[in-house]
Amino acid sequence: MLQKFGLVGALVGVSALVFALGPTDVARHTPVRQALSVEVGGGSLVVDLVDGATPSQRDEVARLIDAELEWVHPLAEDEALAEGWVSDVSAAIAALAGHPLVESAEPEIFLHPTAFPDDPMYDRQWNLRAMGAPEAWATTTRGAGVVVAVVDTGVTQVEDLAGTRILTGASFVPGTRTAADDQGHGTHVAGTIAQTTNNGVGVAGVAPGATVLPVKVLSKYGFGSAAWIAAGIDYAADEGADIINLSLGGGYSKVIETAIKKARARGVLVVAAAGNGGRRGVGYPGALAETIGVSATGPDGRLAPYSSYGKGVDIAAPGGDKTKSGGGILQDTVDGKGGHHYAEFQGTSMATPHVVGAAAVLLGQGVSADAVEQLLLTSARGDGWNEKYGHGQLDLAAATQHVSGTLGGARFALAAVFALLIAQLAGTGKGFQLVSAGVAGWVGGGLFFLGGLPLPDATVVGLLTHPLLEWPAVLAAPDWVHFPLWLSATLPAGLAFLFGAFRSTRPLAFGLACGIGAHLLHGAATHTLVPWWLPATAGSMWLVANATACGVLGLGLAGAQKLEEARSA
DSSP: OHHHHHHHHHHHHHHHHHHHTOOOOOOOOOOOOOOOOOOSSOEEEEEEEOTTOOHHHHHHHHHHTTOOOEESOGGGTTTTEEEEEESOHHHHHHHHTTOTTEEEEEEOOEEEEOOBOOOTTGGGOHHHHHTTHHHHHTTSOTTTTOEEEEEESOOOOOGGGTTSOBOOOEEOSTTOOSOOOSSSHHHHHHHHHHOOOSSSSSOOOSOTTSEEEEEEOSOTTSOEEHHHHHHHHHHHHHTTOSEEEEOEEBSOOHHHHHHHHHHHHTTOEEEEEOOSOSSBOOOBTTTSTTSEEEEEEOTTSSBOTTOOBSTTOOEEEEOOOTTSTTOSEEEEEEOSSSSEEEEEEBSHHHHHHHHHHHHHHHHTTTOOHHHHHHHHHHSSBSSSOBTTTBTOBOOHHHHHHIIIIIIHHHHHHHHHHHHHHHHHHHTOOHHHHHHHHHHHHHHHHOSGGGTTSOOOOOHHHHHHHSOGGGHHHHTTOGGGGGOTTTSSSHHHHHHHHHHTTSTTTHHHHHHHHHHHHHHHHHHHHHTOOOOTTOOHHHHHHHHHHHHHHHHHHHHHHHHHHHHHHHHHO
């Protein structure tokens, strides 16, 4: 009896240890925001009403400031973003302060891109090697199933994007009907993220398996209103984007901050450029706490001379330095003459999509958005935060190795230990214990140690090296990793019904229950598993409750095994 109590105590202790050793949030360093300067006199006013505000409520607000307000864009109506001309901007903002229908009001603000103007050119892409992309390609699905919104000048499917899935998207720039690129910046950014790779043409992208959602918010002249950008961010979140790339910047905008906060609350990662000021002082929205702010490095790994730095920088990535031969970021983009060309750009605009591509690769492995953000920063090459490089320089190889090695190894060991303890608690034979522990380790952590071997790039290898709950990501459906019924005891219960009744298959059913239970518990502790639709605390409770159910199910299967062993003894 004493031994039984000891085993129960060991199970509880291991479970508690998983949570005690869970990750801590990485410290973020954001600047103190200066008060918005508003000039006296007439001008365009942007009013962000509460979500769902009706046209009559919009008109009610308009009458208070003697203005005619219109929705910024038909697609922005659900977010109730409006604008109009007022005779005195400062007075109008004061009149709307504290109004229950108004979230914020500000003068029209313009932002701009943060850039200067067997793939045969891959050898010229020093940037992909610098961030460890080739190593990551060998062990991941390269962002398959992940939707990346490029909120920029638009995206055109040029020659070397022909094999990349690009959605229709939308334009929020007045007078333009489609999200096609008429400037070149957005297509270049999209290429860094998801340029078609291994097609024998041009260059490569960081996450060639990702899907691109073009959102045009910058005009062909390279500027965009904060209202257009905020509406574009809202649209991207509504359309199911997993990540938003903001290779743009300028002054602070409350409506953009509100849009980004709403996107983050829906689990969307937002990555933004630090700016090209070449001095201390990070531009917005890159300086916001809700974005991953990116500074730029050149081919020598040093901060590029144009890159802004300071509080607000979270990570550094290759952005190019054209003062050095071949030092720009090479991608295929439109040439402004109806065709395309391979051009080197530089800027924090070019650094940002490297981080976005890396995030897409990690999301494609089934890692949650919050865990991806933490992982990018903790795996970056550096010795703590500094104002030039943030937490360090982007290292996708280290991040993917952490997922497959460190996390995989921890889950494998946890699952195997759980299976052994539960099997011993039931008093089963050694053979059952060893076989089921091996099955549990594989189900909970995958055969992670195979990831470093020169194995073929095949789906079956991916399934073997990933835990069972991450198989949807291997099969190009990473979002389904977070489906609540998938992250539950439903699958183990069904398999127990099918295989638990037979002695020959019972170790499989038992190992599956223990492996999935261990993975659910680990996911709750590390926030690497986040069930859809459930708030953070409720999601963790769901995972823990289902992990417990898996444990109880496993104990029942082990008990059945013990009874059968006793009868045959």
